[in-house]
Amino acid sequence: MADYDFIVVGAGSAGCVLANRLSESGKYSVLLLEAGGSDLNFWIWMPIGYGKTFYKKSVNWMYQTEPDPGIAGRVSYWPRGKVMGGSSSINAMVYVRGQPEDFDEWREMGNTGWGWEDVLPYFRKAETNDRGADDWRGGDGPLHVCTMDRDLHPLCADFIQAGQELQFPHNPDFNGERQEGVGTYQNTARDGMRMSTARAYIRPARSRPNLRVETHAHATKLLFDGTRATGIAYSQRGTMKEARARREIIVSAGAVNSPQLLQLSGIGPGAALREHGIEVVQDSPGVGQHLQDHLGIDYLFRSRVPTLNQQLRPWYGKLWHGMRYVLTRRGPLSLGVNQAGGFVRTRPGLNKPNMQLFFSPVSYTKAPPGKRPLMNPDAFPGFLLGAQPTRPTSRGHIALRSADPFAAPMIHPNYLSTDIDMQDMLEGSKLMRRFAETPAFSKLIEAEIAPGPQVQTDEELVADIRNRAGTVFHPVSTCRMGPDRSTDVVDQRLRVYGIDGLRVADASVFPTLTSGNTNAPVVMLGEKAADLILKDQAS
Known part of the structure; x- marks a missing residue:
């Protein structure tokens, strides 16, 4: 011994x-x-x-929780x-x-x-x-820790503009003097590698x-x-x-x-x-x-303009960006799954941000819950917005x-077991709709894919949250x-x-x-x- x-x-x-x-x-x-x-x-x-590693047993414990009443069992x-x-x-x-x-x-x-x-x-x-x-x-x-600005998709600028139209300030560094605002994320990476x-x-x-x-x-x-x-x-x-x-x-x-x-x-x-x-x-x-x-909810949109879907969906796009990454460590394969986002307050009276936002210039409507398979996005142009309350009480x-x-x-997460958590999730859902209505974003959106325009009342939004919200790990x-x-x-x-x-x-x-x-x-x-x-x- x-x-x-x-x-x-x-x-x-x-x-x-x-x-x-x-x-x-x-x-x-x-x-x-x-x-x-x-x-x-x-x-x-x-x-x-x-x-790839998201479901790879050789590097992943791949845990499953017990059925959870807060997310519809x-x-x-x-x-x-x-x-x-x-x-x-x-x-x-x-x-x-x-x-x-x-x-x-x-x-x-x-x-x-x-x-x-x-x-x-x-x-x-x-x-x-x-x-x-x-x-x-x-x-x-x-x-x-690296800044990804040189390889970010142009739609990230539209996201930041939409946030500013909602009176959220642009923040170039969420880890600087203050966290609040909208901007782009930094990754734990060096020379294009994790x-x-x-x-x-x-x-x-x-x-x-x-x-x-x-x-x-x-x-x-x-x-x-x-x-x-x-x-x-x-x-x-x-x-x-x-x-x-x-x-x-x-x-x-x-x-x-x-x-x-x-x-x-x-x-x-x-x-x-x-x-x-x-x-x-x-x-x-x-x-x-x-x-x-943390529990989050994504809203998916069909876009009027090209997104990463058009770059990464076709075989020739995969080949081109794969070669580019191998030779230069540049391009979309050198980035994480979330490019832009922010930390904002969803209502007056709060003394600090209560919501984290994510923006990804890509969509994948047929992905398993929680998975973001960037190399197999939708065939049509799309993007997603995500919201996650920062301090859950459940x-x-x-x-x-x-x-x-x-x-x-x-594992018993007991998600959404307090009224405060559901209220925050509801406000996060409504905030993403507000983003979609801004001049910067509305001109880009052809349709809301999920949850879809048929979901409108608070009761319908709550049901959607319970049926679609997922862990942010x-x-x-x-x-x-x-x-x-x-x-x-x-x-x-x-x-x-x-x-x-x-x-x-x-x-x-x-x-x-x-x-x-x-x-x-x-x-x-x-x-x-x-x-x-x-x-x-x-x-």
């Missing part, structure tokens, strides 16, 4: 950061375990490959990265930090050291922005003698000496193995797998664990609770299906950070309550969902977690 100073479980958006930073000085030995395999895959590195498909880089290797690459108020709220909830002024230095530390460093952006971090955390943090560190990376290593159970976490059991290509941690184990398996591993190991709601025959090490009711996720949970570590857990808070050990799972230093030598560091510890895409805040959290751990070792 091998011994290490630190064991990091999960080579995802936070885990890769931790493995790099904890091994950086050469003082500590680090074992990084990843259930999936290598990220050296063309469809991972090419941004448009998102559509439908089952949601939840892709999660099962590969080096985790979900940063298969996501849509949009880089959004969130609003300063998000993090100030974390601090106000009792998490000292997690306010905006506390986390901004870690955002900057992680980043190299292609526009250079300033008071808000980093210039020499491992994670490269910048996952595996590429940013592990590739430069892979040759360190004190860092060991084990792939195809599925963690099955934490090992304890009393109430101290001392090791990890894992299955690697059918063989059971164990490793010991002299100092700490950091679980960074994500908002689904981290609470699952804790529960499998005896940390969780005691009565539920006993029902599965699991010995309770620490009765922690909050494990798996407080689940939050709460779900994740529970064990059985004591089998290879069985997927039960941002689950958080299932091992929530907070001061109350009766409902929270980790303290402000990410230490698991009641257990020595164990922390959780990933999206599962978010006290609340941030306003926007979650990958950037998870990378920040990995940076800050590494700093906390190293400081605790030095004290």
Whole structure:
């Protein structure tokens, strides 16, 4: 049995950061375990490959939720990265930090050291922005963030114009001094290729003698000496193995797998664990609770002018843009699925944006729910608008299906279970109709395809939301950070309550969902977690 100073479980958006930073000085030995395999895959590195990895079992956990009453009893498909880089290797690459108020709220909830002024230095530390460093952006971090303006479709300018006609300001940088406004997104990419955390943090560190990376290593159970976490059991290509941690184990398996591993190991709601025959090490009711996720709705339009459909639908378009990408790393294949969007307020009286918008100059009416197969768009010109309320109030949970570590857990999102969430979704739907009525957009639109002009009343819009709204793949808070050990799972230093030598560091510890895409805040959290751990070792 091998011994290490630190064991990091999960080579995802936070885990890769931790493995790099904890091994950086050469003082500590680090074992990084990843259930999936290598990220050296063309469809991972090419941004448009998102559509290929979306349903690719070799790199994706491909979870299914339980039927959810809030969305008309439908089952949601939840892709999660099962590969080096985790979900940063298969996501849509949009880089959004969130609003300063998000993090100030974390601090106000009792998490000292997690306010905006506390986390901004870690955002900057992680980043190299292609526009250079300033008071808000980093210039020499491992994670490269790129502006896509040179390859954006011209319709993005029409979207921004439509937003301005609705009195939403143009914002050239959603991660700058302010988030509010409409503009174009930035991606985690460099030289036309995806910048996952595996590429940013592990590739430069892979040759360190004190860092060991084990792939195809599925963690099955934490090992304890009393109430101290001392090791990890894992299955690697059918063989059971164990490793010991002299100092700490950091679980960074994500908002689904981290609470699952804790529960499998005896940390969780005691009565539920006993029902599965699991010995309770620490009765922690909050494990798996407080689940939050962004829910969005798309409106699809048939266009009077050419869109990306005409470039990417024909075989010769695929061939041309494929060759262009291979030779130059330029063109639509070098971009993510969302090109433009924004953060806006849907009604007066709000003190910050409550809605995130997405604009894609492409349409795919026959795609499976949630999938955006950019290489197979509609034969006719089309585009879509999307809206997602930024701070949902509905709460779900994740529970064990059985004591089998290879069985997927039960995911209960509990979408749209509050009146506030439905009101926000309704306002988002009406806002997209307002966009369509602007001079800038109305001249481009031939017809609304979905939901269609027959859907008009509030009751019809609500029914459409329940039948079509889908996850935006941002689950958080299932091992929530907070001061109350009766409902929270980790303290402000990410230490698991009641257990020595164990922390959780990933999206599962978010006290609340941030306003926007979650990958950037998870990378920040990995940076800050590494700093906390190293400081605790030095004290």
